Amino acid sequence: MALRLKRHGITRVRPLLGGLGLWMESQLPTVKLVDLTTSREPGA
Amino acid sequence: MSDTIEVLLQYGYLVLFAFVLAEQIGLPIPAVPVLLGVGALAGSGRMSLILALCVALAASLVPDIIWYELGRRRGGRVLRVLCRISLEPDSCVRHAEDSFVKHGRGVLLFAKFLPGLSTVAPPLAGVVGISRRQFLVLDSAAALIWAGAWAAVGYLFSDALEMVITGSSRLGNVVLTVAVIGLVAYVAFKFTKRQLFLRSLRLARITVDELRGRLAVNDATLAVVDARSPLELQHTPYAIPGALWIPSDDIDQRYPEIPRDRDIVVYCT
Numbered sequence: 001m002a003l004r005l006k007r008h009g010i011t012r013v014r015p016l017l018g019g020l021g022l023w024m025e026s027q028l029p030t031v032k033l034v035d036l037t038t039s040r041e042p043g044a
Numbered sequence: 045m046s047d048t049i050e051v052l053l054q055y056g057y058l059v060l061f062a063f064v065l066a067e068q069i070g071l072p073i074p075a076v077p078v079l080l081g082v083g084a085l086a087g088s089g090r091m092s093l094i095l096a097l098c099v100a101l102a103a104s105l106v107p108d109i110i111w112y113e114l115g116r117r118r119g120g121r122v123l124r125v126l127c128r129i130s131l132e133p134d135s136c137v138r139h140a141e142d143s144f145v146k147h148g149r150g151v152l153l154f155a156k157f158l159p160g161l162s163t164v165a166p167p168l169a170g171v172v173g174i175s176r177r178q179f180l181v182l183d184s185a186a187a188l189i190w191a192g193a194w195a196a197v198g199y200l201f202s203d204a205l206e207m208v209i210t211g212s213s214r215l216g217n218v219v220l221t222v223a224v225i226g227l228v229a230y231v232a233f234k235f236t237k238r239q240l241f242l243r244s245l246r247l248a249r250i251t252v253d254e255l256r257g258r259l260a261v262n263d264a265t266l267a268v269v270d271a272r273s274p275l276e277l278q279h280t281p282y283a284i285p286g287a288l289w290i291p292s293d294d295i296d297q298r299y300p301e302i303p304r305d306r307d308i309v310v311y312c313t
Contacts, residue, residue, distance in 0.1 A: 001271045001292045001310055003241060008299040014250040016311035020272075023252050023284060023311070030282040 052081050056091050057099045064103035064191070070163040072231070075100075076194050083198020093195060100191035101184060104156075108166040108183050115170025149174050152182040156190035250309055259286065267306045271295075276313050284311065 002013045016023070024030060052059060060082050063075040079100065086093035152174075155165035169179050258266050268287040272280075283289065290298050292312075302308060 001295065001312070004292065004295040005299065005302070005308065005310070008295070010299065010302055010304055010308060012304075012307045014248050014307050014309050016255060016309055017249045017251050019311050020270075020280065020282070020284065020313055023255075024280075024282065026252050026256075028252060028256055029285055031285050033277060033281040033283055 052078075052085055053090055056082055056085065057095065060096060061099050061103040064100050065107060068104050068107040068163070070107075079191055079194035080198035083195035083200075084202040085198075086195065087199040087202025093199060096195055097188060097191055100195075101187045104187035104191070105180075105184060108187075109180075111163075111166040112170040112176075112179050112183075115167030116173075117170075119171055149178060149182060152179070153186050153189065156186050157193075250307075255284075255309055259284075265306050266309060267303050268309045268311070269302060271310050271312050280313060287311075 002015060005011075005013050018025075020030075060075075060078050063073060063078040066073040067075040079096075082091055082096045083093065085091040086096060149169070151161075152165055152169060156162040166179075166183065169183075174182075255266075255268075259268075268284055270283050270287040270289045271292045272289075273291050273293070277289070288301065290301065
């Protein structure tokens with residue numbers, strides 16, 4: 001994913017250490033997806 | 045008669061078993077040249093095509109069943125381990141999942157013809173819950189189709205292949221040395237390139253604590269991208285608040301949606 005973004009000129013890529021798994025294990029807030037086709041605006 | 049043909053005649057079935065087994069385990073050792081050679085020898089009546097297919101089937105089924113069972117019991121972790129052997133591990137798991145979503149269990153029938161997919165298809169079949177009976181039937185058919193196709197090519201062009209093998213042997217070790225050096229150089233180049241890229245990514249990683257902190261203050265210099273596949277989303281229907289869902293395979297079409305003037309935090313499962 002990061003390599004593909006780099007190819008399109010998006011270089012400020014920061015992979016999340018531990019991914020969603022670690023985020024959820026850390027009891028951090030998540031949103032439940034009801035519509036898998038909906039994209040949400042960044043920061044919304 | 046060339047040394048190569050002599051070796052194949054004397055140890056052909058053993059060599060075939062070893063190469064097919066190695067390839068199906070996931071090692072970057074191609075079995076196709078051996079299948080072609082065995083097919084060629086069968087074409088000239090010096091080996092049995094039926095026996096060769098049985099040997100290839102056995103050599104293929106053993107590791108496939110093991111990987112299938114590991115996939116059933118250990119899930120996605122097995123795929124990630126397996127894909128580390130791949131020269132393109134980033135796309136390895138994703139492509140395998142997408143193939144199953146698009147083609148269902150029928151993907152097992154042609155997976156062996158596709159580099160990368162052939163190794164991850166058995167454990168993925170276990171992960172997605174294909175029954176043992178169905179897996180055995182499909183995988184056996186796949187092994188016979190794959191081995192049979194290449195052996196048949198060798199069988200049909202047996203005269204030409206023997207000429208190539210004999211000619212290569214006349215050149216002594218030159219051809220083999222050049223081929224080996226070329227292969228080693230290619231693998232080394234891909235490995236080095238990947239390691240350098242991974243190193244740069246490791247330096248750029250963001251921890252969950254840092255991300256949580258930046259989201260808490262509504263940091264406008266940050267955007268979060270959820271890169272999971274539809275299959276992964278179905279399995280874990282939760283996301284980090286505010287994340288934009290762009291599956292990895294859609295990046296080439298949807299990259300304009302990603303702001304370039306921000307830090308882009310990317311996550312998978």
